[in-house]
Amino acid sequence: MNVLVAEDENDIRNLLKLHLEENGYTVFTAVDGLEALAIFRSNSINIGIFDVMMPRLDGFNLLRKIRETSQMPVIFLTARGNEMDKVLGLGLGGDDYLVKPFSMAELIARVSAQLRRNFEYSDNNQMMKSHLNVGNLYLDEDGCCLYVNGVLVELSAKEYLILQFLMKNPDKVFTKKQLYRQVWEEELYYDDNTIMVHISRLRNKLEADPRNPEYIKTIRGIGYKFQLPKVP
Numbered sequence: 001m002n003v004l005v006a007e008d009e010n011d012i013r014n015l016l017k018l019h020l021e022e023n024g025y026t027v028f029t030a031v032d033g034l035e036a037l038a039i040f041r042s043n044s045i046n047i048g049i050f051d052v053m054m055p056r057l058d059g060f061n062l063l064r065k066i067r068e069t070s071q072m073p074v075i076f077l078t079a080r081g082n083e084m085d086k087v088l089g090l091g092l093g094g095d096d097y098l099v100k101p102f103s104m105a106e107l108i109a110r111v112s113a114q115l116r117r118n119f120e121y122s123d124n125n126q127m128m129k130s131h132l133n134v135g136n137l138y139l140d141e142d143g144c145c146l147y148v149n150g151v152l153v154e155l156s157a158k159e160y161l162i163l164q165f166l167m168k169n170p171d172k173v174f175t176k177k178q179l180y181r182q183v184w185e186e187e188l189y190y191d192d193n194t195i196m197v198h199i200s201r202l203r204n205k206l207e208a209d210p211r212n213p214e215y216i217k218t219i220r221g222i223g224y225k226f227q228l229p230k231v232p
Contacts, residue, residue: 001115002044004028006036006062007051007077012100016049019104020111033057037065045072047115049107052078052089060092067093071156073114077102090197093156117185118157132167135229137206137215139167146206153205158183158198163206166216166226175223199224 003025007013017027028043030036034056040048048066050059057065063074076089076097086097096110132139138147144160146153155163161183166174174182176195184194203210217227 001046002026002028003111004030004036004039004043004045004048006030006033006048006054006059008032008054009051012051012077015104016107019108023108025111031055033059033062036062040066040070045070047072047111047118048074049111050074050076052076060088063089063092063094073118075107075110075114086191087193087197090194091201095158132164134167134170134226135215137167139164148206155202155205159202159205162195162198163202166224170226170228173219173222173225178223 001024003020005013005016005020005027007016007029008031013029013031017029020027028039028045030039032055033050036048036050037057039045048063050062052059054062059076059078066072066074071093073095074093076086076094077100078086078089078097079100089097095114098107098110131141136149138150139145140147141164144155146155146160146163162179165179165182176192179195180191199216200210203213203216207213207215214229215226217225219225
């Protein structure tokens, strides 16, 4: 597996490279976002580990560029404890984050978990031969894509899995923790913000009015449900 590490602090970058290589990964390193983007465009990268604060091109803008062509998992590293930084990173399409200082064992575990889920998701999708059609939504499980009113709407892997699960369980209420277990398949790093951000992104993509959603309803104090359209 090829890992791209973008970190401007030499000690941290070298330590990440050392531990990742000890665990069998091939590691590409960059000192800033522009160098990382060039490496990404010229190599087959399976996962990115990006510092948020970097010269020339920061981690958030690096992710924006990468998301134009790839849905590979990305883990953010940040020295900030600001909750909004975490929300912004997830909102841009990031998959996970670690606040410095962190243990290398935890980082390796998260890299492994992200890669496992990403490849299991891809393998499982190749075996799917069905679709889900509700209202103006058509979820193509063969192509793993969503059509809204016949128009293709691109989803990230996590968005797809959340929507697929909700559409297969209409009118059932799920807590944020239940959704997290289903899609991320873990409880150790559970965070309400992760689910909230992904639900918000989904609504922006499939709802005519995200502030008054027709399909993904918030059940106050509990969680969310996928509501079937009412029959006139």
